[in-house]
Amino acid sequence: MSPVDEQRKKGIRRTALIVAAIAVAFYVGFILMGVLRS
Amino acid sequence: MSSTVADALDHEHDDHGPTKGIGRWLFSTNHKDIGTMYLIFSLTMFFIGGAMAMVIRSELAVPGLQFVHPEFFNSMTTMHALIMVFGAVMPAFVGLANWMIPLMIGAPDMALPRMNNWSFWILPVAFGILLSTLLMPGGAPASGWTMYPPLVLQTGDAFPFLIFSVHLMGISSIMGAINVIVTIINMRAPDMSLLKMPMFVWMWLITAYLLIAVMPVLAGAVTMLLTDQFFGTSFFLAAGGGDPVMFQHIFWFFGHPEVYIMILPAFGVVSEIIPTFSRKKLFGHDSMVYAGSSIAFLSFIVWAHHMFTVGMPLTGQMFFMFATMLIAVPTGVKVFNWVATMWRGAMTFETPMLFSLAFVFLFTIGGFSGLMLAIAPADIQYHDTYFVVAHFHYVLVPGSIFAIMAGAYYWLPKWTGHMYNETLGKAHFWLSTIFVNVTFFPMHFLGLAGMPRRIPDYSTQFADFNTIASIGAFGFGLSQLIFVWIVVTAWRGEKATDRVWEGSHGLEWTVPSPAPWHTFTTPPKARIAEEAFE
Numbered sequence: 001m002s003p004v005d006e007q008r009k010k011g012i013r014r015t016a017l018i019v020a021a022i023a024v025a026f027y028v029g030f031i032l033m034g035v036l037r038s
Numbered sequence: 039m040s041s042t043v044a045d046a047l048d049h050e051h052d053d054h055g056p057t058k059g060i061g062r063w064l065f066s067t068n069h070k071d072i073g074t075m076y077l078i079f080s081l082t083m084f085f086i087g088g089a090m091a092m093v094i095r096s097e098l099a100v101p102g103l104q105f106v107h108p109e110f111f112n113s114m115t116t117m118h119a120l121i122m123v124f125g126a127v128m129p130a131f132v133g134l135a136n137w138m139i140p141l142m143i144g145a146p147d148m149a150l151p152r153m154n155n156w157s158f159w160i161l162p163v164a165f166g167i168l169l170s171t172l173l174m175p176g177g178a179p180a181s182g183w184t185m186y187p188p189l190v191l192q193t194g195d196a197f198p199f200l201i202f203s204v205h206l207m208g209i210s211s212i213m214g215a216i217n218v219i220v221t222i223i224n225m226r227a228p229d230m231s232l233l234k235m236p237m238f239v240w241m242w243l244i245t246a247y248l249l250i251a252v253m254p255v256l257a258g259a260v261t262m263l264l265t266d267q268f269f270g271t272s273f274f275l276a277a278g279g280g281d282p283v284m285f286q287h288i289f290w291f292f293g294h295p296e297v298y299i300m301i302l303p304a305f306g307v308v309s310e311i312i313p314t315f316s317r318k319k320l321f322g323h324d325s326m327v328y329a330g331s332s333i334a335f336l337s338f339i340v341w342a343h344h345m346f347t348v349g350m351p352l353t354g355q356m357f358f359m360f361a362t363m364l365i366a367v368p369t370g371v372k373v374f375n376w377v378a379t380m381w382r383g384a385m386t387f388e389t390p391m392l393f394s395l396a397f398v399f400l401f402t403i404g405g406f407s408g409l410m411l412a413i414a415p416a417d418i419q420y421h422d423t424y425f426v427v428a429h430f431h432y433v434l435v436p437g438s439i440f441a442i443m444a445g446a447y448y449w450l451p452k453w454t455g456h457m458y459n460e461t462l463g464k465a466h467f468w469l470s471t472i473f474v475n476v477t478f479f480p481m482h483f484l485g486l487a488g489m490p491r492r493i494p495d496y497s498t499q500f501a502d503f504n505t506i507a508s509i510g511a512f513g514f515g516l517s518q519l520i521f522v523w524i525v526v527t528a529w530r531g532e533k534a535t536d537r538v539w540e541g542s543h544g545l546e547w548t549v550p551s552p553a554p555w556h557t558f559t560t561p562p563k564a565r566i567a568e569e570a571f572e
Contacts, residue, residue: 011224015223016216019216019220019250022250026250026254027212027253030255030257031254031261033258034261034288035261
């Protein structure tokens, strides 16, 4: 794997983790925020 | 085991093609195959949802109860909407995104191909579950796609299946959105800056952020419904101290951005097509990006215009009324830019352009009726009438669906390697355009005359316009069979060139037609490709 591909792979992993973390936080957060307020 | 496309490209790719048989589709990680599956799925759902629309229009063709029980009629309106929104329009745009975003930005595939496979295959499961509710005791959900409590809590055995399927649809959309964002951020051609991206890619990037922001809100809302029904909570039950109006706030906080999720990619498609057939560059490229972003931002602060009639302080009404009207500004920028792109262009009117022109004209009609509905005191008259039905169908049918059709015709030669039958394409366009107006324009008059929506029977004063609308609906539905025939016979047409259209620009037109199974394994130079078209 060339250095450029290596760099791209790192970028993909980093962005995927950040966006997925935000999505999961929103998804679980909204559900918990709603349900735990009862 | 490779989890990202960079891993997958670690070995030489030219040594293999697609696997044989059903495995190619079940386990596919190829963006073109997954895009194709999304598009076929969407077309299937379009016809299932369309069949439900035919049941609705058959029942409403003349006054009185003809064919179906009122409860089943309500199930039809509910299921038609859920299927068209989540099963037809959204997956169609995801299909176009899967096919075209990697080709447009010079990427070899989507960034997370395995998740891409999951995103797709969750959908047939979700809609299998949703459609199975038609056979359950108590029937399919009948509370409208908005699922307002307390009505939705009267759903029979179908209720938990409805909630589960909505969760699955949301998860699928979120996974697709993550993939789009990661792909666009990381896998563009090296010399393609963000503001150099094609407009379809830009609009999809904005849409993906919207999806991640609002699908969880829907998930939260329906989970609260679930706990109200089965776990003794009273979020939305007045008897337990809850507030049913709160559900409406939460739902529309999702629901209004959802409207833009269904129209922003359509803006992107049309912004690709109009420059091609005007043989000019898109007028105001950057302003289109800012307008799209503004629309996305504003979509979060207008939700309560859907619920003026539930009662809210005057200040609230004024805020939501003016915020809604504000959306006309960036939308107007877009319409202006499309018209300015055509201005003094060497225009030709192939099928994709015809659908795009109809989009601009008819979507604007839907936009104007939206402005009328935004006026709080007027909305109290229009609310829950056929005027609303006319408005959102103008936005979604000659809006979103015409843009999908335009995109399908535009890119079909790139997908199949053959030109489609232009004569039949134009016949499809004209019949669709005539019948879509015959169907939905009279609904404005019905609404203004006071006909309520979501009813199986009506006063005889509404008979004539309803009959016309029903004739139009059947005409529109039958016209779509032409599209199926065009797609099925697309491989018989003359061989398409790589560039396909004389005025087309962009990386997707540099690859052969049909696009090979693997493209851009070496990142291209976007600027050089663009200069080659000049």
